Amino acid sequence: MNTPAPIELGRLPSLADLFAHLLAGKHLNRLAHHSLWAELEREQTQYAQLFAALGYDLRIDGRGFAWFHFDEASSNVSKTTRQLALLFMLIFEFKADGGAHLARFTDWQIDHSFLSALIEKHQLLLAAENLAEPDLLQQLLRSAANYGFAIAEGAGWRLLPAVFRYLDRFEELAHRDATEPDSLLDSEDPPEPIAEPGEGLE
Numbered sequence: 600m601n602t603p604a605p606i607e608l609g610r611l612p613s614l615a616d617l618f619a620h621l622l623a624g625k626h627l628n629r630l631a632h633h634s635l636w637a638e639l640e641r642e643q644t645q646y647a648q649l650f651a652a653l654g655y656d657l658r659i660d661g662r663g664f665a666w667f668h669f670d671e672a673s674s675n676v677s678k679t680t681r682q683l684a685l686l687f688m689l690i691f692e693f694k695a696d697g698g699a700h701l702a703r704f705t706d707w708q709i710d711h712s713f714l715s716a717l718i719e720k721h722q723l724l725l726a727a728e729n730l731a732e733p734d735l736l737q738q739l740l741r742s743a744a745n746y747g748f749a750i751a752e753g754a755g756w757r758l759l760p761a762v763f764r765y766l767d768r769f770e771e772l773a774h775r776d777a778t779e780p781d782s783l784l785d786s787e788d789p790p791e792p793i794a795e796p797g798e799g800l801e
Contacts, residue, residue: 606649613638617646621657621667626747626761629663630705639665663760664747679742682728686739687748687765689721690758704762709740710755 608614613635620627620635629636639646643659650657650667659665690709691701693716699707714733718725725731730739740756743749748765749756 606645606652610642611638611645611649614646614649618650621650621655621665624746625666626759626764627665628747628750628759628761631747631750631759636663636665660760660763662763664763666747666761666764679739682730682739683743683746683748684765685724685728686730686736686743687758687762688769689717689724691766691769693717693720701766704758704766705760707758708752708755709749709758710753711737713755 611617617627617635617639620632627635627639629640639659647657647659656668656670657665658668690707691704694704694707695701711733714736718731718733718736722731725736730736740749741751744751744756747759747761749758749762
């Protein structure tokens, strides 16, 4: 039986900041958290071992994001998570219709004019979630930023690599011929943020 190597806390100067960030249900993104990501990437074995000892499952995706994963996710999808799933789904559909490469979503500018066009195209669907106004979508994007899915940039927003969790799920469901919007939003295994509704959203 192999004994785990001792954890050298001196090599983890950002431990408190990293733990607080992930514990709040936020994703760590290479594009938005340069120094924290550099340390996590450099010491990922130490961090994974330490967090596992504390009962947390650290997931690191090579596309540039990390989070704490829980297998026992609630079957009740939070309102914020449901609305984010809807928003990201419509953004991807809108961009796909325009011929955009979906894996390059971090290059897209999500500004007021884009949100207005999205509302015009999906008025009824967004109205059903009380999101049929640009200001309401802006508010939802602020929540997305607090979870590590987006970042404010200039007069708009940019999606961060953590949104791959949604894109991967959408593509998986598409392969199952799940073409109705509700089938995407009512899935039993959505990319659920860890924080409960209202935590870390102010």
